[in-house]
Amino acid sequence: MNPQTKKRILYIVQHRWDRSPGQRYRCEQYFPYLQKAGFECVYSPILATAKEDKDFYSAGNYLRKLGLFLKGAWRRLKDVRRAKEFDIVFIYREAFMTGTIVFEKMLKRSGVKIVYDFDDAIWNHDVSQANKALGWLKRPEKTNDIIALADLVIVGNQYLATHAARFNAHAVVIPSTIDLNYYQVPEKKKAKTVVIGWSGSLTTIEHFKPIIPVLKKVKEKYGERVAFRVFGMSDYTQEELNIKGIGWTPQNEVEQIAAFDIGIMPLPDNQWTRGKCGMKGLQYMALEVPAVMSAVGVNKDIVQDGINGFLATTDAEWIEKLSLLIESTALRESLGKAGRKTIEEKFSCQALQQTYVKHFQSLL
Numbered sequence: 001m002n003p004q005t006k007k008r009i010l011y012i013v014q015h016r017w018d019r020s021p022g023q024r025y026r027c028e029q030y031f032p033y034l035q036k037a038g039f040e041c042v043y044s045p046i047l048a049t050a051k052e053d054k055d056f057y058s059a060g061n062y063l064r065k066l067g068l069f070l071k072g073a074w075r076r077l078k079d080v081r082r083a084k085e086f087d088i089v090f091i092y093r094e095a096f097m098t099g100t101i102v103f104e105k106m107l108k109r110s111g112v113k114i115v116y117d118f119d120d121a122i123w124n125h126d127v128s129q130a131n132k133a134l135g136w137l138k139r140p141e142k143t144n145d146i147i148a149l150a151d152l153v154i155v156g157n158q159y160l161a162t163h164a165a166r167f168n169a170h171a172v173v174i175p176s177t178i179d180l181n182y183y184q185v186p187e188k189k190k191a192k193t194v195v196i197g198w199s200g201s202l203t204t205i206e207h208f209k210p211i212i213p214v215l216k217k218v219k220e221k222y223g224e225r226v227a228f229r230v231f232g233m234s235d236y237t238q239e240e241l242n243i244k245g246i247g248w249t250p251q252n253e254v255e256q257i258a259a260f261d262i263g264i265m266p267l268p269d270n271q272w273t274r275g276k277c278g279m280k281g282l283q284y285m286a287l288e289v290p291a292v293m294s295a296v297g298v299n300k301d302i303v304q305d306g307i308n309g310f311l312a313t314t315d316a317e318w319i320e321k322l323s324l325l326i327e328s329t330a331l332r333e334s335l336g337k338a339g340r341k342t343i344e345e346k347f348s349c350q351a352l353q354q355t356y357v358k359h360f361q362s363l364l
Contacts, residue, residue, distance in 0.1 A: 007364060008040045010086040012079060012095050012107075016045045018250055019053065025176040025279060026117055026156070027092060033353040039360065042086070044079050046072040046097065072096060076103040083110035087364055090115045091146065093122060099139025101146055108149050113363045116146050119156035119176055121275025123163065147171075152363060156277035157298040163275075174356060175298070176277040177349040183286040185340065186258050194222075194326045197229040197260030197289075199280050201248070205233060207273070211266040214318045215241055221319075222326055231256045258287040261332060262325050266318075267294040278302045282347050285309065285339030290332050292321050302347070308338035 013023050031041045047053045047068070055064045076095055080103060083089060089112050095103040108114055123143040144167050147153050153164045153171040164171035196215065198208050208230065215228055219241060230236050234247030246256055257263070263284030267273045274297040281302055284291040293299040295311040303309040310321040325332050345351060 006038050006040055007087040007360075008042065008085065009034065009088045009090055009360065010079065010083065010112075011041060011043050012076075012089060012091045012103075013043065013045050014047060014093065014097070015053065016048055016050075017043055019045075019047075021279065022119055022176075023092060025178070026119055026154075027090070029177070029179045029182075029349045030353065030356050033349070033357055034360065037357045037361070039357075044075065046075060046095075048075070069098070079103070080106040080110065083107050083112050086112055088113045088115055088360060090117065091150075093118050093120075094142070094146070099142055101142050101149075104146050104149060113151045114149060115152045115154060115360070115363070116150035117154040118143065118160065119275075119277045121160065121163070121272050124272050124275075152359060154359065157275070157301070159274050159297055172359060174352060174359075175347055176279050176282065177347050177352055178282055178286040178343050180286070180344060180348045180350050183254060183283070183343075185286075185288045186255070188258070188288075192225070193227050194225060194261045195227050195229055195259060196262045196264060196322065196326075197231060197257070198264050198266075199231045199257055199283060201232045205230075205236060207267050210268065211264065211318065212238065212241070214315050214322075217315075217319055218322050218326070221323070226326060229256075229260065253283075254287065257283055257289065260284065260287075260289045262322065263289040263291045264322075265291060265293040265299065267296045267299070269294070269296045273297060281309070282343060285336075286343040286348075288333075288336035288340045290325055290335035291339060292318065292325070302342070307335075308342045309335055 011027055013027065014020065015023060017028065018024065034041055047056055052068055055061050056068055089107050091104060091114065123140050147164050147167040150168060151170065153168050154174050155161050155164055155171060156176050158173055161171050161173045200208060218226060228241045228243050230243050230245045232248040233245040236245030237243060265280040267276065276297055278298045281291045281293045281299060285308065291303065291309040292312055293303055293309065295313050300311065303311050305311040312318040312321050
């Protein structure tokens with residue numbers, strides 16, 4: 001496209017730039033490719049500053065949260081008023097944090113093409129711990145209403161696509177992807193201790209806790225040969241495993257995950273986790289960290305057991321596969337390299353950039 005035919009996309013998102021991993025893997029890392037193809041991308045977060053983010057996710061603070069609701073509604077009304085200046089409006093998860101879809105409906109009436117993207121089973125009820133008391137304001141089934149009004153629905157895996165297809169015939173799968181330019185494999189230092197690491201956040205730490213008994217048995221078996229690390233939560237501690245959580249920043253993400261010798265992604269098997277897009281495992285694999293993942297949902301599509309990582313279901317399988325990796329440097333290296341190749345070929349934005357851009361071009 002030449003400058004005279006440049007098309008514009010308004011991204012309706014929850015958080016400011018580089019704050020949300022989901023936005024980074026679903027939206028932000030594709031901006032250079034869209035811009036190269038002649039699109040102008042404009043970001044519109046509902047929580048626009050670090051202070052707003054802190055206030056929203058802190059316990060209590062209801063007066064401040066009311067102010068954020070009002071400010072957020074005003075921002076979305078401004079988006080509605082300027083919608084006709086754009087060719088496409090891209091909505092990630094929802095336009096507003098309550099059960100209403102009034103903003104989505106107004107954006108639709110403006111006549112622009114609507115792209116709706118989500119990467120979790122968000123039609124199920126899920127509220128952050130700090131906002132449990134406000135859970136009544138949520139209406140998760142609104143996801144189905146937004147799916148129905150979209151011109152294109154983009155989802156992160158087939159489980160989500162199957163659900164979306166019930167309400168919209170134009171649903172496509174684009175998996176969450178890794179930017180290989182950012183996830184570059186550093187040189188690994190040899191050490192006697194094998195580090196088993198988990199990467200996550202406050203919202204996913206509940207998935208880590210059930211694997212603790214397994215890790216304790218691994219600790220009993222290998223003693224000082226193993227160490228355990230939790231990355232993404234600075235205030236998390238687990239004394240028996242000698243874990244003191246490490247906080248997440250965009251600057252330390254690659255360094256901290258690359259320092260794992262084994263990456264784990266335990267999950268229960270339920271409607272919410274079947275909608276997960278395997279991002280923890282993808283991060284490990286991108287950095288040549290061999291991954292052991294629960295055989296749940298999309299994990300079974302990402303990992304070929306014993307070829308580019310391990311899948312585990314029972315405690316016995318977890319212990320067996322962690323033991324194999326602890327005892328063999330060569331196995332860790334071979335699975336790590338195979339994992340990286342999988343990311344390069346199937347789960348990187350470099351591999352899927354043309355697919356992503358073509359979906360936007362096809363709308364116009």
